[in-house]
Amino acid sequence: MGNLLLLLAAVLPWTTLLLAAGRGTTAARVKLQNSIKETSFPPQRFLGQISPLDNNGPGGSTTRYYAQHLTGKSDEGFYGIIATMDVYGGFNLTTEQVTQCTVLLHNEVGSEVTSLNVIQIGWEVAPETYGDSRTHLGSLWTTDGYTKTSCRNADCAFVPEKGAHMTLGGVIETVSQPNGPKQTITIKVIKDHITGDWMVYYGFNGDNPALIGRFPKAIFTGGLANRAREIQFGGYVYNNATTLAPMGSGYLPKDDAVTSATMSNIQLIDQNGHPYPVPKDSYSYMTDPNIYDANPIVNGRFFYGGPKQ
Numbered sequence: 001m002g003n004l005l006l007l008l009a010a011v012l013p014w015t016t017l018l019l020a021a022g023r024g025t026t027a028a029r030v031k032l033q034n035s036i037k038e039t040s041f042p043p044q045r046f047l048g049q050i051s052p053l054d055n056n057g058p059g060g061s062t063t064r065y066y067a068q069h070l071t072g073k074s075d076e077g078f079y080g081i082i083a084t085m086d087v088y089g090g091f092n093l094t095t096e097q098v099t100q101c102t103v104l105l106h107n108e109v110g111s112e113v114t115s116l117n118v119i120q121i122g123w124e125v126a127p128e129t130y131g132d133s134r135t136h137l138g139s140l141w142t143t144d145g146y147t148k149t150s151c152r153n154a155d156c157a158f159v160p161e162k163g164a165h166m167t168l169g170g171v172i173e174t175v176s177q178p179n180g181p182k183q184t185i186t187i188k189v190i191k192d193h194i195t196g197d198w199m200v201y202y203g204f205n206g207d208n209p210a211l212i213g214r215f216p217k218a219i220f221t222g223g224l225a226n227r228a229r230e231i232q233f234g235g236y237v238y239n240n241a242t243t244l245a246p247m248g249s250g251y252l253p254k255d256d257a258v259t260s261a262t263m264s265n266i267q268l269i270d271q272n273g274h275p276y277p278v279p280k281d282s283y284s285y286m287t288d289p290n291i292y293d294a295n296p297i298v299n300g301r302f303f304y305g306g307p308k309q
Helices: none
Strands: 063-070 080-086 097-106 118-125 136-142 150-152 184-191 198-204 210-215 230-239 261-269 283-286 302-305
Touching (some): 118 184
Antiparallel strands (some): 080 184, 118 136, 198 210, 261 302
């Protein structure tokens, strides 16, 4: 493809994948599923424009790693997602580290970063953000690719449901441990066909997800005001330290539900509110699968994590 076109998202710890496509020794590795070709990747401008040359690796100023799946963009759009995640914690992170597992909905706008609408929700451990090392239900939204406008959790615009048992930014008290009992959360984000708001549901350990609040349609000036053009989901870690933060359980995936972290029951939602499986032409993105990896999706589930063997 000639010159390097691959860009990595940065700006905030809750950033996620920025992928155009590229080749060369500095390009992040992309693992494809099925017959998707590198040239078919949609241009994306997620949250910032930082070259892989700025991703300096362990001991460098900042390192960001992704192990995520993407639906690919759709003209018909997506109207929500349901996903169940193993939720982890108890990590001894520094204030310069973040680990998270998220779902992210956005409008694909080509090169126009300033009109990028994003909703991102999942669990995260981010000591600098929360002032502690507990696991939180974290969220972030923007209407301009974080150029000027962004907001975390329930700090602004998000409307909490009265009497809800959880809110964005809340602590998830019980978490999984590698080789121990699994604790899970289920996230459902779905567009209300009457109000146009994005409704957020949350469930713990198999409970039916209950409504905890909504992102009003009026927040979004375009894109997510109507539908999401693409959805991505999986693990992300941010380091500004000499050690690697754990992703998921902290172990590389080995199709082992005892040790590896999972994301399961993954379903997309159509404009009629009906769930359906992730399309077979989805693809995956790993910054460095030797450090953090994600297995292919099988029956709505995949394993992910790292860096331990």
